[in-house]
Amino acid sequence: MTDKSLSEADAPKIKFFEKARRIYPKDITGTFRRLKWAVMAVLLAIYYFTPFIRFDRGPHVPSQAILIDMEGRRAYFFMFEIWSQEVYYFAGILILAALFLFFATSLFGRVWCGYACPQTVWTDLFVKVEHFIQGDHVARQRLDKGQWNFNKIWRKVVTHILWIVIGAATGGAWTLYFTDAPTLIDQIIHLSVPWQTQIWIYALTASTYIMAGFAREQVCAYMCPYARFQSGMFDRGTLIISYDKERGEPRGSHKKGDSWDNRGACVDCNACVQVCPVGIDIRNGLQYQCIACGLCIDACNDIMDKVGLPGNLIRYDTANNQEARAACHSKGEVFKEKNHLLRPRTIYYVCVMTLVCAIMLYSLLGRAPFTLNVLHERNPLFVTLSDGSVRNSYKIHILNRNLHDQTFALSVNGVDVKSIKILAATEVEPEKLGVLADSVGEFRVTVAAELPSKEVRRDIEFVIRSTSDGSEARTKTMFIGKAQ
């Protein structure tokens, strides 16, 4: 019997899951907190107001400055217009964004995460709401532990309602980028939003509510792939949030008036831990969860101020500096901080970004206002006509990117043309191919010509010339004759 009770006591407690620890970050004021509010205000303003910027592109074309028109397969960005066959521009933008992220990370560590990431921005907003309705971190903790009573119920209900309202505003604003914004606002007011749009609004509302209300720092720690490889962008010159062990240790509580001799500056007040939105203790060194938000700096500076010591016990610092500082201390020298923003790594990122930008701008600005695509029809390859000449058929597409209707004259070079015909319901002259503004004109064309016998194939060229300004577009194709 004793045996059994022994083994029972020894048996490890089986844990089927790790319950997420709810983090109750303490509210703080300070330089970095103010910076974070400012960044949030700017980002949210951009997010919510850009869809309402108008940009006149003339008739037939939407006049929303930034619009992704799924149905029309166009994306508009001020004076630029991207067609669906040009999605590589989006790839370019994504590459640029990634490079910029790497660049910022190599300079300041995970600052994107701390200040600009939507997950952080909305979580911050949600925590602020929580704080506003349910009180500070201690009050919130007490409320969660306490009995369900009227006080708890109304505070919780109001918090969640506000969260959902913010979530809906977020989801709603997202759809504004994909449709005419004023129209959608009008539809929302009149409750006549198309169901496709509604689905997006609901889904994004739900995801905002869940991600910013519940998942929070777990997204940064478990879901975000960036957390896993950001250390690849760090080097010893990267500014990371660090606790100055040299100065802080040995830590311990400190009463007013006590001497500071033989002890560190850290009073072990845990303020830095309490404010941390990801719930870590930065004094243990750099950890992958740290999003470089700087709130612990604010917290500690506050404390240092109170105890009358110089601030910056926790600060943005580089590994190089830390080492150098330690070395100076041990030698008793005065340490001078050196931060090199220009390092081979950062210079490399800047070069690559400039290159990608240049390529994109070059190809965007050098884009022809219209292009011609020609497809030679293969069934049949050619047709013999009564007079012995040979006829080939082609399908041509004229991509008119101009914001006005255009007429084009079609001609063929490289072969002795007998006739060019446009096959259509009604007669269309090859000298007058009309293509509407901002659209693709599709035509079936036959070209009849005489090829010297024995010549089976010849390279020819299609030319379209705009009748308004004489500019041209050309495309090479082939003309097939019969083997005799």
Next chain:
Amino acid sequence: MSEQNKPEKDKFSGVETTGHEWDGIKELNNPAPRWWLLVFIICIIWSIGYWILFPAWPTIAANTKGILGWSTKQELSDNQRDLQAIRGKFAEQLAATPLQDIANDPQLFEYARQAGLASFKTNCAACHGSGAAGGNGYPNLNDDDWLWGGKLDDIYHSIKVGIRSTHKDTRFSQMPSFGKDGVLKPDEIKDVASYVEQLHKGSAAETNEATARGAKIFADNCVACHGATGGGDRNQGAPRLNDAIWLYGGDKKSIIASVTNAHAGVMPTWEGRLDDDTIKALAIYVHSLGGGEK
């Protein structure tokens, strides 16, 4: 004993290890986060719901049907019904619009063309080829030469009644078998073939005694149908002989064969097998291939 069964703890983290070891690295037995476990459980519940709602498990005879009664076959027929509803509008329009007027409505014209193309591939491609380029004995429908006329109505009529078909109004014409029936002697046929060859080659071909003799034979036997200059006669489906397009070959050997034995290709009647709207659509399609006449 109990010492050995005790799970090993990792020195640094104080977490149990799983007891597995690879190259000196031991796996920690950390529990999964709760959200992860929840998602896992939700997936399981989801799949059970899926089994109940949709066809899932094979049984000996067939498979479980699922209470929604969904099947790919049902989905297909639903899709087809929806498609029919979309096409219905055009189909009605096509039926109501006279053949000549279809081209006035570009959308309807395109519908008719596509419907004609689909029907052509099923019914006509066997003889005329999928690109309508024909072959030896089967007319090329892309070119500008027509046996019975290339206007919309002519094409429509040809498809409807066929050529030498079983239709009561079918067109019928027969070239005599000049050789087989002994109307012309082999030498005469050779001469007339030389003349015909020269007819379509024009000035490029040489004129000689044989062609001169052939001209006389042609004038006596062939002009009634093929015309004095070999221009053919569409009223009786007599081919043009002075052009570059040949149904049975334009070289001398082929011409001799044609005159000797004569050909009489058959095109079936499509009336009764295809509805009138489909025949209209086919006529539009063939006319739009590039050889259609106004």
